[in-house]
Amino acid sequence: xxxxLVEDNEELAMELRKSLVSLGxxxxxxxxxxxxxxxxxxxxFEAAILDLGLPDGDGYELVREVRAAKSDLPLLILTARSTVxxxxxxxxxxxxxxxxxxxxxxxxxxxxxVIVRRLNPPSEIILSLNNVQxxxxxxxxxVDSRTVxxxxxxxxxxxxxxxxxxxxxxxxxxxxRLFEEGRELGSNAIEVYVHRLRKxxxxxxxxxxxxxxxxxxxxxxxxx
Amino acid sequence: xxxxxxxxxxxxxxxxMLALAALIMTVALNLFLHQVFIxxxxxxxxxxxxxxxxxxxxxxxxxQKRLKISASLEDLYSEEYGRYFYAVLDDKGQPVLSxxxxxxxxxxxxxxxxxxxxxxxxxxxxxxxxNVPIERGxxxxxxxxxxxxxxxxxxxxxxxxxxxxxxxxxxxxLILIVLGFDLLIFREALAPLRDASREAEEISERNLAxxxxxxxxxxEVVPLVDAAxxxxxxxxxxxxxxxxxxxxxxxxxxxxxxVLRIQIENLTDTSQRAKLLPSVDxxxxxxxxLLHLAEVETLSVAxxxxxxxxxxxxxxxxxxxxxxxxxxxxxELQGAEKSIFVHGRRELLFRALRxxxxxxxxxxxxxxxxxxRLAQDxxxxxxxTGPGIPDDxxxxxxxxxxxHDRNKSGSSGLGLAIVKRIADLHDxxxxxxxxxxxxxxxxxxxxxxxxxxxx
Numbered sequence: 001x002x003x004x005l006v007e008d009n010e011e012l013a014m015e016l017r018k019s020l021v022s023l024g025x026x027x028x029x030x031x032x033x034x035x036x037x038x039x040x041x042x043x044x045f046e047a048a049i050l051d052l053g054l055p056d057g058d059g060y061e062l063v064r065e066v067r068a069a070k071s072d073l074p075l076l077i078l079t080a081r082s083t084v085x086x087x088x089x090x091x092x093x094x095x096x097x098x099x100x101x102x103x104x105x106x107x108x109x110x111x112x113x114v115i116v117r118r119l120n121p122p123s124e125i126i127l128s129l130n131n132v133q134x135x136x137x138x139x140x141x142x143v144d145s146r147t148v149x150x151x152x153x154x155x156x157x158x159x160x161x162x163x164x165x166x167x168x169x170x171x172x173x174x175x176x177r178l179f180e181e182g183r184e185l186g187s188n189a190i191e192v193y194v195h196r197l198r199k200x201x202x203x204x205x206x207x208x209x210x211x212x213x214x215x216x217x218x219x220x221x222x223x224x
Numbered sequence: 225x226x227x228x229x230x231x232x233x234x235x236x237x238x239x240x241m242l243a244l245a246a247l248i249m250t251v252a253l254n255l256f257l258h259q260v261f262i263x264x265x266x267x268x269x270x271x272x273x274x275x276x277x278x279x280x281x282x283x284x285x286x287x288q289k290r291l292k293i294s295a296s297l298e299d300l301y302s303e304e305y306g307r308y309f310y311a312v313l314d315d316k317g318q319p320v321l322s323x324x325x326x327x328x329x330x331x332x333x334x335x336x337x338x339x340x341x342x343x344x345x346x347x348x349x350x351x352x353x354x355n356v357p358i359e360r361g362x363x364x365x366x367x368x369x370x371x372x373x374x375x376x377x378x379x380x381x382x383x384x385x386x387x388x389x390x391x392x393x394x395x396x397x398l399i400l401i402v403l404g405f406d407l408l409i410f411r412e413a414l415a416p417l418r419d420a421s422r423e424a425e426e427i428s429e430r431n432l433a434x435x436x437x438x439x440x441x442x443x444e445v446v447p448l449v450d451a452a453x454x455x456x457x458x459x460x461x462x463x464x465x466x467x468x469x470x471x472x473x474x475x476x477x478x479x480x481x482x483v484l485r486i487q488i489e490n491l492t493d494t495s496q497r498a499k500l501l502p503s504v505d506x507x508x509x510x511x512x513x514l515l516h517l518a519e520v521e522t523l524s525v526a527x528x529x530x531x532x533x534x535x536x537x538x539x540x541x542x543x544x545x546x547x548x549x550x551x552x553x554x555x556e557l558q559g560a561e562k563s564i565f566v567h568g569r570r571e572l573l574f575r576a577l578r579x580x581x582x583x584x585x586x587x588x589x590x591x592x593x594x595x596x597r598l599a600q601d602x603x604x605x606x607x608x609t610g611p612g613i614p615d616d617x618x619x620x621x622x623x624x625x626x627x628h629d630r631n632k633s634g635s636s637g638l639g640l641a642i643v644k645r646i647a648d649l650h651d652x653x654x655x656x657x658x659x660x661x662x663x664x665x666x667x668x669x670x671x672x673x674x675x676x677x678x679x
Contacts, residue, residue, distance in 0.1 A: 009479050015486040080478035082512065083519050084571045101482035102508045105489045168542040213545045214593070215557030216538060221549055 001046035001116065002026045006036045006062065007078065008054050016049070019105050032056045040066070045073060047116050049108075050095070052079040060093045067094040074115040078103070127162040130207040130222045134162050148204045153178055154197045161210060161220035170217040194218060231410050238406050239399070246395040253391065257384060265371070266337045266354055273356035273369040276310060280321075280360065293321065303344045307375040309351060313366040320365070330368040331355065340370060350374065416440040420449060430524055432460045471518040474511045481508055506636075513638035516575060517624070520645045523572065530673055531573050533564040533604055537596050540577045544585065552590045555581065559598035566602045566670040568650045573670070576646040577604060579639035580666050584608035586635060587664070602672035609663040618656045643668075 003020055007013040008031045020027045028043065030036035033056050039045075048066075052059040059077060066073055075095045079086070082100045090098040096115040099108060125136040133142040136159055141148045150158065160177045161169055174190055186192075198210055207223040279294035293301070293310075301308050301323040311329045312321040319329045324344065331340040334355050342349050353370030371378065420436045427434040435453045438446055481504065488500045537557055545555045566573075577596070584594040587610030595607040613621060620626050622644040625637040647654045647668055655667040 009483065012479060012483045012486065015483060015490055018490055019486060080475045082515055100512075101478040102485040102504065103482065105486060166546050168545045170538070211545075211549050211554075213541060213555060213557070215560055215596075216541045216545070216555075219546055219549060221546070 002028070002043065003112075004028050004030065004036065004039055004043075004045045004048040006030045006033070006048065006054065006059065007051040008032065009051070023109060033059075033062055036062055037065070047074040047076065047112055049076050049078055049112070052077060052081060060089070063093045063095050072119060074112075074119055076108070076112055076115060078108075127159070127165070129162060129165045129220065132162075132206045132208050134159060136163075143204045143206045146204075148200075150197075150200055153193055154200060157193050157197050161218060165220045168213055168217055168219050172217075174217065231407070231414065234410060235403060235406055239403060242399045242402060246399060249395065250388070250391050254384075254388070257387060261384070262337060265352065269354045269369050269371060270356055272308075273310075273354055273367045274358075276369065277356075277358045277360075277367055280312070303346055306344065306346050306349060307372055307377055309342060309344075309353075309370045309372075311368040313368065315364045317366075330370040334366060342370070413442055416442065417445065424452070427456060429463065429521075432463060467518060467521060471515055474515045474518065477511050481511065510636040510638070513636040513642065517638050517642050517645065520572065520575070520642060520649065523569070523649065525567070525569050525572070525649045527567075529567065529569045530565055531568045531570040533566050533573070533598055533602065533670065534560045534562065536570060536573045536577055537598055537604065539574055540581055541596065543578065544581050548585055548594070551585065553585055553588050554593035555585075556593045556595045557598075558595055559600075564598055564600060564602065565673040567673055568670055572646045572649065576643045576668060577606070579643050580606040580668070583635075583639050584610070584664070584666070587611060600672065602670040603667055604670065605665050605667040607659050607663065607665050609659060612658055612662050612664050613656055621656070622654070
């Protein structure tokens, strides 16, 4: 995609552009608000990465201008400011996400993907982790490209975990996903399904692992 | 002389001045009254002497004229009665007539008004009286008329005594009333100073913007108040400058660090990359913690701030559990079945708990679990099964940059200092205890809030 990078530190901008280009993104660089305005006027971008402290003003100025022009261009703020107040101001200004320096390139790309996708949902949702691929649109599970069939509840459970892979999924969230509201559940109902899913995954050679976070929920990770 | 307070000084000097004024007033009034008394006495006795002269009868015996007093007056001038005495002197000063049995003159002096001492049959008496010259048959005589003022029938000096008592009973209450007013006036005048002390007392590093108000302040004190306020202003500026310096410095470091990190990420040599990235991330972590510390120094907790401890703990677990899994450790949450509302700011408590858990994870052995335990009384504890903290280190661990093992990677040495500061902001106690058989229990005792008032 086409990305506008607004950053006054040339070294950082060059390195960032190199990384973004190597990931297949066309990247334009602007070092001031004025340059950024010109770029925005002449080119159609799919996302913008904005530094806040710019020589001719504050990055928020640009955020407000873009939003005032009724543009829904995904905006990611990149900043050295990190107080609670800064974060609140950043997200209230109309930016889509907020990342503090220094950052991992991986995280920048992931966040960029999220805010871009929020705008253009893909026609098919494919969730994948290691050798496991789940097509949420067609509810199809592939392990090492082989189709695997699972009971409905286990499939739902896996989807919940895959959608938030690497993150903690609270037990309550899984309960809501798996069972209709108001249904009386046994205290270990979720544990039973997790246990079954683990067994299925082991049998089909899926290299993913469901970690139990006791008292909270579960977390799906790649197997080491 | 040194005085403890302005009020004492004023009261004391005022009392002294009033006593002096009362004394002078009494003396002056007495003198004046005495003068009035003398002239009245002289006038009275003068008249009496003239009356006496009318009663003097000429008794022509041989060649010498003799004076004789009318018998009707003899009782009044008798030594037995002892109040009035008279004598008539001729032009040579020799007594020709005297009420005294020894026939002596009443006074030795011939002044118009005078005093004297007499020997009578009733004893010695002090008299005051007049010399009045009269003319009788071509001869000049002097009538001496004295009165014993201490005689029981004389009421003039009684008036003096009564008057002194009256002065005493009027002046003393007057002084007391004036002093009472002094006290009231001064209390009223000093009230703004007491308020000012209170205002100054409240100025601290948490409340730098406080100033002493000039309202109601006596004009004499306003310059002092202004000067003190200017001093506070300078201190605030200096404090803020010092405070923002570390935060500015940390911010300034972030961009170069971002450059460094992305340069390392773009290295083609993966083994170099794997070696350098953790160092950069450690540095980034330190800067992050420095900023957090600088930030919490400036924050305060309002009396009505409420946070849900369960919610805080869930957020911390959500953030740290995946990292713990990567490092082959677990995080477990206990006591989070329902909300626990405490007095506090959510983001600050989040930071404190996060730091406690991060610290516990750093020392927890592989495959062990770090437990976050919540209690309904507002206590949150973090339990690990690491080596534990020796008793003599339990105070130091909250100092900035203190690290038990300086080579231990990943630690900024600031995490627990931040926890301490946040605990202080919440008036919460931090407790470090032993986890059995080994390990540490770090507890933060927050103030619980009744659910009804929180909702």
